[in-house]
């Protein structure tokens with residue numbers, strides 16, 4: 088089909104909501120990984136029926152489609168390959184219902200995570216999954232990536248809150264799974280299958296989420312360590328104690344330097360590591376937990392500061408959430424990994440990372456959700472220095488080998504997308520990969536749904 092005829096046909100499906108000009112398409116060709124591609128067209132549905140019509144058109148004409156939320160993904164999941172149509176869900180951004188009686192929120196996929204949080208908080212409610220990108224990523228993207236965040240250590244990740252989904256399948260038909268029920272074991276759990284499927288099985292058009300009551304009180308502690316090893320040991324001591332903190336985040340020296348050169352927050356520049364720890368719950372539970380946490384930090388040579396007002400608390404979190412941008416500011420083509428090890432292995436993983444950094448003579452900045460064993464490893468390299476970049480790519484393989492050796496996983500929350508697909512056989516067996524490909528084939532027999540992602 089000629090390009091002109093394609094434009095005319097696709098425009099007829101959603102008149103006025105199709106972009107085909109090059110300068111528009113460029114804006115939808117990348118995400119927060121360093122991957123890029125040029126889509127054939129961008130379509131902007133505003134309701135489920137629009138998505139169905141575009142999917143049916145793509146199915147009948149063998150066009151790949153790529154669902155896209157806000158494009159903040161770290162692994163190239165929404166980057167178009169081949170001649171793809173981008174289905175941008177940004178216009179499906181309504182909070183359809185906050186059902187306080189049933190403690191369920193129903194949203195369209197383009198709702199920004201933080202917008203839902205704000206609406207819920209006004210009603211004394213709480214949706215725990217809080218990716219650091221929460222002010223700009225969509226809930227559809229969160230479901231498709233099974234996003235986590237600092238609060239996952241106590242409250243779990245996106246999959247623990249998704250009760251039901253409406254999904255448009257690649258041929259355009261609509262699949263409804265689950266709904267408002269907190270329990271449901273009728274048949275296979277197709278809702279769970281869709282969560283974390285990275286847009287490769289269908290387009291999520293409606294989401295039912297479990298919500299919780301807002302915790303009564305929160306205490307925030309910032310603990311400074313002059314040795315990273317002490318901070319890593321503290322993480323393991325806290326997770327092995329009887330306390331479940333609301334957050335248990337780590338930032339190493341390189342991350343602290345990057346944050347402070349990005350914006351001045353007053354973090355201690357001489358610290359080798361910081362732990363950002365919160366406790367939440369009733370007043371008595373919080374003060375009890377905070378006291379125990381402070382004792383564990385002090386025992387491991389940490390210096391404890393309490394953020395005693397909302398201003399200092401918000402400022403510390405703003406600093407924490409700025410790390411990714413701060414590191415990109417220093418090295419725009421840094422390589423970012425998202426490994427997880429069993430929590431007792433956090434000190435061993437930091438030792439492995441130090442060895443790898445020395446072996447390849449590369450600066451590596453580490454931060455992340457240490458309470459989950461989830462470390463965001465950032466190899467500070469520059470694509471313009473090819474020799475260094477090649478060394479960095481070798482270091483990535485070593486990092487994954489060490490992770491798997493420590494019984495960890497190569498991705499905790501960012502997914503596989505394009506950037507990690509060549510490594511999945513380090514972790515998944517041949518049997519698993521074959522079965523997953525067969526599942527994909529059942530949903531998407533023509534292979535038009537976000538092709539080229541997840542599988543090597």
Ligand SMILES: Cc1cc2nc3c(=O)[nH]c(=O)nc-3n(C[C@H](O)[C@H](O)[C@H](O)COP(=O)(O)OP(=O)(O)OC[C@H]3O[C@@H](n4cnc5c(N)ncnc54)[C@H](O)[C@@H]3O)c2cc1C
Pocket residue numbers: 118119153154155156157158159160161163164165176196217218219220223224225226227228229230231232233234235236237285286287289290291292411412500501504537
């Ligand atoms: C500064 C920064 C901090 C981050 N911090 C965290 C963090 O703490 N925790 C974390 O988990 N992630 C984090 N991320 C990664 C990213 O924000 C998450 O993966 C987020 O869930 C992506 O949402 P999005 O709307 O941007 O999705 P996109 O990037 O647009 O898409 C991501 C994937 O989801 C698919 N998709 C999107 N919408 C749909 C839909 N409606 N139906 C089907 N498939 C769909 C896409 O095809 C793609 O494969 C961070 C990213 C940045 C830039």
